[in-house]
Amino acid sequence: MSVTDTEAAGTAPGSVADAAPAVLTPRLRLVLVLLLATQFMLAVDFAILNVALPVIGGDLGFPLAHLQWIATAFALCAAGFTLLFGRVADLFGRRRLFLGGLVVLSAASLVGGLARNPEMLIAARVFQGLATAAVTPAALSLMTTSFPEGPLRQKALGLNGALMSSGFTTGAVLGGVLTDLLSWRWAFFINVPVALAVLLVAPTVIRESRPDERPTLDLPGAISVTLGLLAVIFGLTQAGEKGWTSATTLVSLAAGVVLLLVFYAVESKVSAPLVPLGVLRKRSVAWGNVAGLIAFLTECSLVFPLTLYLQDVLGFSALTAGLSFGVLGLGTVTGGITAPKIIGKTGSKRTLIVGGILQTVFTAALLGLGADRSWMWLMLAASFLGGVGNMLVIVGFMVTATTGLPDHEQGLATGLATMTQQVGITMGTPIMSAVVTAAMTGTAVPAMLGGLKVAIGVNAALVLLGLLTSALFLHSDRAPTR
Incomplete structure (x- = not known):
């Protein structure tokens, strides 16, 4: 470990790992708040414009066929450049990339809110995606190097996972509220004060973290x-x-x-x-990321058939449907808070398995949904408990995929983990959309409900696949003793 890495972890140079702080100091608590606030903001950005797309199209003259590029331009850059920026953070400084990415995000958000034509908005979304690809792995690697392996890191990653997952739900609700009450432009403007506040405080409390020697990219x-x-x-x-x-x-x-x-x-x-093959051959990295990919793919994409169920089968409004997913968000927050305690007692592999079982069972339970509103109790209960299980898997994946690696590889590990997250989020909805379209035999409610249940069944099968890979291929790990 380099001197800068050691200082970032909150220990004196040359100290042993066991001397790392076992409790949150005031500085570490502020570091955690800043990093969590940033990650939550980035998660909100993934979903905040979805509800507003038709309004944006009407205001700026987007052709209907090109409207999806508002989301696609962001997703392409956020997922495609994450691994590269994760390694850049290792080589040139995690704090430097974190702060630089926030500057770009602030500027791009301001431009997006002021956009007067489609080209200006798409350009803003591209730079928002690039900023997300830089800030997300940098923030996560600052978190893993600021908090030592064990309870503190598990708690930090648990809170991070809970806030990020609830951020996707919050984004959908917040986008609808801002669009209805103010303007879709506030979905962009809201990033600016948050990013500026982090930029104002972060340089004084977050220490730089990078290797002593800078290898060739x-x-x-x-x-x-x-x-x-x-x-x-x-x-x-x-x-x-x-x-x-x-x-x-x-x-x-x-x-x-x-x-x-x-x-x-x-x-x-x-x-x-860029990615040493020896790192990819580590079971914790390889199979941990498989578990994470499936976890993000399944839970994020499950929102698609459930949205159709709430609006097209049960006849709820878009706002009511969005608010209903607050129960799912509550489940993910509960899982994120609970996960570090379970990992501390049983280890990350067992946490992955327990979470996978919960998510599989309660995703499959959604196959019992009926065509009238009396079945809302089942959707809400299964969404909550499935969300708890999903977040146990996500936190277990984050801990598994970043444990046992030296600090100079944490940017790489967190870059891989973040790429897994972004790709899972991006690919899930197209897969569920294709399954629903292929399975539906008509537009009547029974045919639509049948198609949605096929998609839910595929989703549950994928969760089960992730559970089996974790159970079969991950090494058992003992619970931390400190």
Whole structure:
């Protein structure tokens, strides 16, 4: 561990790991608040414009066919550049990238709120996505290097996971409220004061963290993995819009796979790889990220069929449907608060398994939904308990995928974890949309409900797959003793 890494962890240079603080000091508490506030804001950004898309299209003259690019431009950059920026944070300074990304986010949000035409708005969304790709892994790696392995880090990651997951739900509700009461422009403007407040305080309490020696950045690896991820994510978004058999979808996905294979080949030969293959061969990293990918894919995408169920089957308004997902958000917050205690007593693998069982059982329970409003109790109860289970998996994944690595690789580990999160969020809804479209045999309520249940069944099967991979391939870990 370098001197700067050690100082970032709150210990004196040369001290042993056991000397790391076992309780939150006032400075660490403020660091945690700043990082959590930033992560929550970024999570809100993923969903805050969804409800406002039709209004934005009418105000700025977006063609209906191009309206989805408001979300796609953000998602492409947020997911495609995350791994690259995670490594850049390791090489050039995590705090530096964190603060620089917040500056870009503030400027892009201001431009988006002031946009007068589609081109200006799309450009703002691109830079918001790039800022998210920089800030998210930097903030997460600052968190893992500021808090030592054990109860403090587990608590920090638990709160982080809970706030991020509830941020997606909050974004949907907040977007509708701001659009109805003020203007869709406030969905952009709201970022500016939050980011400026963090920028004002963070330099005085968050210490820089970077290696003493700065290795050469692996440009061939960075280019191939970034282009590969962009192609895969673009292909997934096109699948949701044009179908899985469209030429655009198939060509994009094939190109993405080829570029990712090129990336793997590059990493096996270069002297300073972007992602050392030895890290990917660690079971905790590889299978932990598989569990995380499935967790984010399933719970975020489950909102899609449930939204259709609430509005098209039960006839609720969009605002009522959005508010109903507050119960899911409450479940994720409960799971995030509970997860560190369970990890502390049983270890992260058992927490992943317990969470996977809960999420599988209560996602499958949604197959019992009926066509009248008397079934709302089942949707709300299953959403809450499934949300608890999902957050146990997410926090377990974050702890598993970032444990046992030296501080100089934490940016890489958190970059991988963040990329897993962004890709899971991005690919989930297109998959569920394609399943619903293929399974529906008509527009009548029974046919629609049947199609939605097929999508829910696929979702539950994916959760079960994640549970089995964690149970079979992750090593058992003992609960921390300190």
